[in-house]
Amino acid sequence: MKRQTGSSMKPIAVLAPAIEKKLITNVTVFADEPTTFTDYNGKPYSPTDYDDYKGSITLRQAVESSQNIPFVKIMEQLTPQVSIKYLEKMGITTLNDNDVNLALSLGGLDQGISPLEFAGSYATIANDGVYIEPTFYTKIDSISGSNILKSRQKKTRVISKDTACILKQLLTEPVTGTYGTATYCNISGIDVAAKTGTTNENYDRWLTGFTPYYTAVCWYGFDMNETINFNGKNPAGLMWSSVMKNIHSGLPNKKFEMPSSVLTRTICKDSGKLANSNCPNTFTEYFLKDTIPGNCTQHSGSNLNKNNSNKSPNKNSNSRKL
Numbered sequence: 507m508k509r510q511t512g513s514s515m516k517p518i519a520v521l522a523p524a525i526e527k528k529l530i531t532n533v534t535v536f537a538d539e540p541t542t543f544t545d546y547n548g549k550p551y552s553p554t555d556y557d558d559y560k561g562s563i564t565l566r567q568a569v570e571s572s573q574n575i576p577f578v579k580i581m582e583q584l585t586p587q588v589s590i591k592y593l594e595k596m597g598i599t600t601l602n603d604n605d606v607n608l609a610l611s612l613g614g615l616d617q618g619i620s621p622l623e624f625a626g627s628y629a630t631i632a633n634d635g636v637y638i639e640p641t642f643y644t645k646i647d648s649i650s651g652s653n654i655l656k657s658r659q660k661k662t663r664v665i666s667k668d669t670a671c672i673l674k675q676l677l678t679e680p681v682t683g684t685y686g687t688a689t690y691c692n693i694s695g696i697d698v699a700a701k702t703g704t705t706n707e708n709y710d711r712w713l714t715g716f717t718p719y720y721t722a723v724c725w726y727g728f729d730m731n732e733t734i735n736f737n738g739k740n741p742a743g744l745m746w747s748s749v750m751k752n753i754h755s756g757l758p759n760k761k762f763e764m765p766s767s768v769l770t771r772t773i774c775k776d777s778g779k780l781a782n783s784n785c786p787n788t789f790t791e792y793f794l795k796d797t798i799p800g801n802c803t804q805h806s807g808s809n810l811n812k813n814n815s816n817k818s819p820n821k822n823s824n825s826r827k828l
């Protein structure tokens with residue numbers, strides 16, 4: 507079974523490769539506005555946002571409410587060819603030459619993806635960047651206890667642990683953010699990363715996500731494409747939430763860990779750059795080495811970040827679009 511994925515594709519097709527290649531950070535700013543792109547077949551491509559355009563927003567905000575335009579812009583920079591290379595390393599086998607276009611970023615696919623392969627790709631993020639081939643058994647023993655067969659799961663590193671941990675934390679945004687699309691997937695005391703997906707005509711609904719314990723992918727729809735009608739919340743999300751809440755009951759509280767090699771900085775909310783003592787609204791953000799933005803120039807004050815515990819220097823020389 508293969509289905510169109512909609513926005514559930516964004517983390518694996520766009521975020522994982524683009525963060526790994528340092529094309530974007532969580533504070534990269536995008537103009538979320540009507541945009542016409544030139545696609546790979548030379549034709550104009552004018553995707554729309556699901557709800558309202560939000561104007562100037564950071565990557566984190568784009569993830570929270572699943573805006574489309576920023577992801578297409580990143581795909582344009584990343585290229586579909588590079589995206590597909592990463593997706594194949596994450597176990598996706600159903601992409602082809604017809605997927606070399608910008609709609610790949612939004613999960614508009616030629617053949618689609620199976621829920622099993624999709625789960626394997628999301629588990630790559632959950633497993634700190636290592637793809638582990640899914641299996642349906644661990645071992646087969648004879649009645650006398652000798653082992654007849656053991657599962658051998660192929661393991662491949664696809665993205666660095668630091669990238670995976672930044673992405674895990676970023677993907678909690680749809681669950682914890684004020685405008686989050688999957689807030690009902692929250693599990694008390696346990697971090698949840700989750701992404702929703704919807705396709706044209708409401709044919710498919712997805713919820714793809716993981717916790718520090720389990721990865722699960724749910725699809726909801728008809729065998730033959732038919733519009734899904736429902737009141738209120740995404741039915742795939744409700745299914746995901748009810749199964750995941752159940753299998754996590756009784757497990758110890760657990761958070762996604764952030765390695766000390768990931769840098770933490772205080773950022774000015776107005777400029778998206780390193781905050782100083784006079785920036786009125788600030789927040790903490792995570793960065794890969796060599797991706798720290800420049801200093802805020804909208805406000806002037808003394809450096810807030812010089813006492814951060816991470817030893818790596820602030821590199822302001824990169825000409826990142828912020």
Ligand SMILES: [Zn+2]
Pocket residue numbers: 774775776777781782784785786802803804805
């Ligand atoms: Zn500022």
